[in-house]
């Protein structure tokens with residue numbers, strides 16, 4: 001198998017050690033003669049997998065006891081729907097901070113069902129791109145939704161907005177990448193396919209006082225119902241849950257989130273400093289809010305894009321094309337990306353600039 005570094009934004013690379021273990025266990029799990037995919041979610045062996053994954057996640061994120069952890073189907077966008085339905089009755093309000101395409105999409109979805117307003121937004125016509133400074137939350141808003149890491153725009157918020165209402169965060173592309181204080185949040189959710197495991201799964205961390213029994217929610221996304229059933233009201237995405245558990249074990253072996261945060265900061269520093277140093281490239285995000293997970297940049301000469309991507313691809317540096325809406329390039333460097341991947345990318349940036357500068 002050839003060595004490649006896969007910078008795909010999502011579904012993203014998983015740690016090779018996890019993939020190899022999953023492969024070893026694929027058809028004969030725990031000497032059972034069957035795959036983990038083929039066993040009942042209600043039987044002891046799978047229940048143990050589910051419980052261990054939750055316990056490991058709780059340990060990795062230091063999740064306080066008054067928070068429920070749910071493993072649900074429907075990915076990140078499923079939660080764009082589930083959040084307003086679980087937290088708001090008809091007529092109640094919530095506000096959304098818009099810092100890029102994902103928070104905009106979450107807002108657009110909530111607007112279909114509930115009274116939501118924009119609490120602040122980035123003006124992307126201004127360069128460098130900076131976070132909004134004045135955040136206005138309506139006094140009767142039930143929560144403020146925000147997206148700490150905007151996967152498409154390459155913008156990250158390293159501090160929580162300071163407001164008096166519960167925070168709801170879409171952490172799809174930054175969960176477990178750096179340490180956070182869970183107690184500052186009402187709800188944290190994440191689609192799994194960036195830092196946790198396969199697509200289709202969502203992890204939801206919800207403070208228990210926010211569980212309501214006076215709202216009507218599709219049953220499989222009903223936080224209260226699902227937490228009373230340990231996320232097994234319906235058949236959960238069992239294989240994805242199992243793989244998430246392997247990723248959590250791998251992260252614990254790595255040294256946990258603090259150790260991972262160091263490596264993520266080092267990777268980002270390495271790549272941004274190359275982009276800033278080399279004349280051929282530019283990044284338009286203010287250094288105070290540059291994403292560590294998704295580094296976006298442009299070649300100042302657009303006509304070199306195709307050559308850049310073809311050469312990168314030939315070297316095994318995969319999926320560097322920017323999101324179709326923003327163009328340019330993007331390197332997603334989630335937890336599974338080793339430092340060597342970033343180093344190889346930087347070496348290529350240098351070499352390409354030398355030949356085309």
Ligand SMILES: *Cc1c(COP(=O)(O)O)cnc(C)c1O
Nearest residue numbers: 075076077078102151172173191
């Ligand atoms: C990828 C992503 C999503 C969408 O997740 P799906 O599982 O495709 O619905 C939502 N929010 C953010 C921040 C993302 O990066």
